[in-house]
Amino acid sequence: MTPLFLRAFIHYLFIGLCTLTPCFAMAALAPSAEISGFARFIGGYLDTDGAKYQGYDDALSASQASLIGIQTNIALTPGLSVSGQLLMHSSADRDSGVEWLYMRYSPNENWQFKAGRLRTPVLRYSDVIDVGFAYPWISAPQQLYSGYLFSHYEGASARYRTRVGQVGINLEGYYGQYKDDINASDASYSANVEGLYGGIVDVMYGRLQLRFASLFAPDSDTDNAQIDPLRDAMLQAGFSRNAKVLDFKGDVDLYLMGANYETLDWFGAAEWMKINSKLEVLSTSTNYYVMVGRYFGDVQLHLTYANSRNTRKTIENEIPIGLSAQLDQLALVFDQVIGALPQDDLSTYTVGVRWDARPNVAVKLEWSHLRGDANKASYFTHIQPGFDRQANLLQMGVEWVF
Incomplete structure (x- = not known):
């Protein structure tokens, strides 16, 4: 454990305990309450000094993915409850604090309604992405789970569960707003979406589960402290076409299909996601992963291939060259x-091992080979001249739920 991470861990633990004190008091008085938590201590090393990836570089670090979370579920009546989660993260790229806080109402076994600050439930592991104990990897495929889109929202959702013969069906719809920062490569954007909405269909038959999901963010508005002044300069100089390109306002749509299958010996999963946008500066992105794994008692061995491809319209610069040095x-x-x-x-090849040392403790080791496009960021940051977008990431860690 590095001294920096130790200081951050103690600092955020103190803040978390102080913040959750009212919840503990309320839980003690509530007729039915649950308090649980999770933690992960992750170390990683990237074998290049030419860039960073997920915050890792060529020095061993435990400050990028390590965290501790505490959550409460307080039953107010048999069908009404309040749930909250406080997350204390060691990474400088994420803010610690309340991750979600919502009220849940279940009038019967088929219907469930939520309102408050919620996770955007598009991907299979969207709700539990911070609980590493819930999935095989140390790092879920960056191509889908990088978090640059709208990972949470303030609003409401409705879920309906039913069965048709041997087929289980879950239908969910959600609506709300998003206002937060989005980190992408070496840039940070402030995004605001007033009417974010979408739907999910889960179909279960035996050991097979299929997932179809969508997210629509009409009239999304994104600001950047470096790009906005340039856009204003383009307007003042009369280059309205260039200024329009730099105006990050428009629609963003996301579509997802997923499947997973599990037996006593084998398991497999895949998710495919496509992102479309009317904004010229944003790419049409197609991302997916395929995973297969095998159980050996308390040990899991898994292999994953993940891929992302971006396509962007050609953007022409209307400023004439050679008329003046300023232009x-x-x-x-x-x-x-x-x-x-x-x-x-980016294409990623991952081999990982998980050992469930105890019913609530998992030890993981993971190696990923990263092969990106040399002319694009390819999820790398702090890129140095000459870096070919190829590297290996080694991670090890312990996952704990309590």
Whole structure:
């Protein structure tokens, strides 16, 4: 454990305990209450000094994915409850605090309603992505779970569960708003979506589960402290076409299909996601992963291939070259900004081992080979000249639920 992580862990643990004190008091008085938690201590090493990936570089670090979370579920009546989760994270790229807090109402076994701050339930592991004990990997495939889209929202959802013969069906719809920062490559954007909505269909038959999901973010508005002044300069100079390209307002749509199958000896899963946007600066992105694994008693061995491909329209620079040094400089800056916008073509090959040392403790070891497009960011950050977008990431860690 590095000294930096130790200091951060103690600091956030103290804040968390102080924040949750009212919840503990309420739980003690509630007729039915549950308090649980989870923690993960993850170390990682990237075998290159040419870039960073998920915050890792060529020095062993335990400050990127390590965290501790405490959650409460307080039953107010047989069908009404309040749930909350406080997350204390060691990474500088994530804020610690309340991850979700909502009220749940279940009038019967078929219907469930939630309202408050909720996880956006698109991907299979969206609700439990911080609880590493819940899935085989140390790091879920970055191509889908990188978190650059709208991972949470403030709003409401409704779920209906039923069975048709031997087929179980879950239907869910949600609506709300998102206002938070989105981290993408070396940039951070402030995003605001007033009417985010979507739906999920889960179909279960025996050991097979199929998932279909969607997310729609009409009129999303994104601000960037570096890009906004350039857009204003384009408007003042009369280059409205360039300024429009840099105006990050428009629709973003996401579609997902997934499947998983499990036996006593084998398990497998796959998810495919496509993101479309009317914004010229954003790419049409197609991402997926395929995983297969085998149980050997308390040990799991798994193999995963993940891939992302981005396609963006050609953006023409309307600023004429050669008329003045000022215009030449403005045109150069525009081209640099467009070229720096994240395009993440990356293939990842992952081999991992998980050992359930105890019913509530898992030890994991994972190796990933990263092969990206040398002309794109490919999920790497702090890229140095000459880096070919290829590296190996080694991670090890302990997952704990309590």
